[in-house]
Amino acid sequence: MNIPYTSEVRPDTGVYNAKLGIWLFLASEVMLFGGLFSAYIFLRTGAATWPHGWEILNIPLATTNTVVLISSSVTMVMAWASLAGGNFARFRRFLGTTVALGVAFLAIKGMEYGMKFEHGLFPATNTFLAIYFTLTGLHGLHVIGGMIVNVYLLGPGSKMWRKDPQRFTNRVEVAGLYWHFVDLVWIFLFPVLYLL
Numbered sequence: 001m002n003i004p005y006t007s008e009v010r011p012d013t014g015v016y017n018a019k020l021g022i023w024l025f026l027a028s029e030v031m032l033f034g035g036l037f038s039a040y041i042f043l044r045t046g047a048a049t050w051p052h053g054w055e056i057l058n059i060p061l062a063t064t065n066t067v068v069l070i071s072s073s074v075t076m077v078m079a080w081a082s083l084a085g086g087n088f089a090r091f092r093r094f095l096g097t098t099v100a101l102g103v104a105f106l107a108i109k110g111m112e113y114g115m116k117f118e119h120g121l122f123p124a125t126n127t128f129l130a131i132y133f134t135l136t137g138l139h140g141l142h143v144i145g146g147m148i149v150n151v152y153l154l155g156p157g158s159k160m161w162r163k164d165p166q167r168f169t170n171r172v173e174v175a176g177l178y179w180h181f182v183d184l185v186w187i188f189l190f191p192v193l194y195l196l
Helices: 017-046 059-084 088-118 127-154 156-163 165-195
Strands: none
Touching: 017 127, 017 165, 059 088, 059 165, 088 127, 088 156, 088 165, 127 156, 127 165, 156 165
């Protein structure tokens, strides 16, 4: 059975089904993170005192992580563009690099968490750290989710390239949209938590 509009665009929306689905899913994710950012703003403005992120957090590590995650967005785009150009081997190199950069991001974040724990800084220490660990932890879970999808597309999911290359290219594009969203969330988290 062939589901319509998996490769061709829908006449009513102008996008194929998976792209419509990911945009709807990302809208719900915007609401999730928007609610958490709103909670941060209310807690910060209502607090008598509030620590500055640069006093507690490691800005050089976070800056490195920002560069790593932005680089992974570039390699994700290059992976999709390689498929669009019909170059499967190049796609595999770029998507593999994206996954490796995701691993590097999580390793750096894990190192940063470890440094906090060594200094006795836990979510229960104060409201700022509770928000910090909640937002960055949830973001880290999203990075892991994106990496699982990318590893699948790199491995067993890539069999679709031989049968239906356009549909596979669409799947990689959808995974890329999710990955870019994860990067965009970090672009907001970095200044809000570390620099303000």
